[in-house]
Amino acid sequence: MERLERYDDIVPALDQLLALKPDHVPAIIKRVQFSDSDANETELRRVLTLDATHVDAMFLLSSSLRHRDGDDALIAEADALxxxxIELAPMRIDLLDARAALRRTAAIRSDDGADNADTLKTWSGLRYSRSRLEDALEDYATCHALSGEYRYAVRMGMILHELGRFDDALASYDSALASMAPDDPKREFILDTRAKSDNGGAGEREQMARLIESGVVGDGHDRSLNDDVAAQTLLATASAIRAGKSVQDAIEMRVSDDxxxxxxxxxAQQILNVAHEPAPQLEAVDAAAYPSYQRKFVDSATRxxxxxxLRHVGDAEAKGMFLILGQRVLLRFFADDSGEIGVASFAMKPKWPGLVGFLFLLLTGKWKVTRMVECVSQFDDGTHLSTQLDNPSPFEYGGRIDIERMPRNTTLxxxxxxxxxxxxxxKLAHPAxxxxxxxxxxxxxxxWCEGQRVKRDYRKSIGYITEQELKHMLGGHHARFGDKVKTQLAMLAEDLADRT
Incomplete structure (x- = not known):
């Protein structure tokens, strides 16, 4: 009947058999498995009086007791059963699997009690009983050794990650990947899970940071000014998480009611963005897809x-910059015959973090579209030559970064x-x-990436912003915001100390 999937007929047939042979243990066990009778627990206990070593009866009774609303004594009895x-059937994978899952669940500490020597606290903020996690790991390892099924290697990897044994976790995931088919639909999930253990567990922080940043990107449409304020807070939180802070600590230190x-x-985050711009990730685009004010400006510059x-190299968007720009910007590139001189033209609303224009204009009340034409050359010794029209940026550079700004009325x-x-x-002064x-x-x-590198090194060398630059940026608001910005900047910069 079971093979024929005639499940409704199974219990009546078993009842007929038990009416003739009430102590027939296999029939009692089968009936318990196919019914939800309140008498199941009693029947299982009766089986154990008939056969004290009946493994299935112990397993079923253990499960039944565990799902009853009762005190700790019932759980203790269920565990003992x-x-x-397992003592009687140490090769039964289903028993070991069930105990491993129970041990893993029991390892989670959801109470408010004090930590002790057995408490394990993870980066994500979870608290575990280390010994119970290790017991679960042992059971899963036995399941894997007996069955060779990759799912147990994956579960081992997850527990090893929580235990902070990241290299062992990676090895366990690799074992699972090696034993599964290349087209197995679960491969991608395992690869994503494995990535959490990369770089000594930093992969988990990277995944969380990217999740937060995906909220900044949103639907890919231009952000409002209010959205930008929230976006910078989220970017700061993502940086803190990458630096090793917990999600809770990262948010509490960067979100204020004041x-x-x-x-x-x-x-402060905008100041850091100037030095730590994401890679531009330029992609060729169709200018027709961009706002008319952007097209009109680059067309005028083109003429x-x-x-x-100079020849037109192409139109592009810096896709990687949307995270901090909050808007899509059309870039039109030109080059001389040698390719050593590049010219870029673009127009955008005053939110470009590279200029901190959004903040400058926000604080000064000047709401104007920024139109830029910039000539750039980059040399192998790190020298960055830029000639550009004057703009709202308060930042100045020195060393190998030589930026010359010309009056806005300068012809192209x-x-x-x-x-x-x-x-x-x-070239005359430096022929080599x-x-x-x-x-x-x-x-x-x-x-562009090389220019970002040398600018980042310079801004880090001066502590990201000089007092003169800060006064220029804040203007009449320096007295109100200056010290607070420096305090927040020092805190946020710690999260980027090791970033190159």
């Missing part, structure tokens, strides 16, 4: 730049001519230095 069943402190945190003999012809002259002067060549969008991306 399962332990005895509006001034929240604004100071926002400003002037093309007349100078004069801007480009000035940059060409500066490059020629540098070689300029990076960018002939396509990929080349522009590489040069």
């Amino acid at each position: 399962l332990d005895r069943a 509006p001034d402190t929240l604004m100071a945190t926002n400003i 002037e730049i093309a007349a100078l003999g 012809r004069d801007l480009v001519a000035r940059h060409i002259a500066r490059v020629a002067q540098f 230095n070689v300029a990076m060549v960018a002939d396509d969008i990929e080349g522009m991306d590489r040069r």
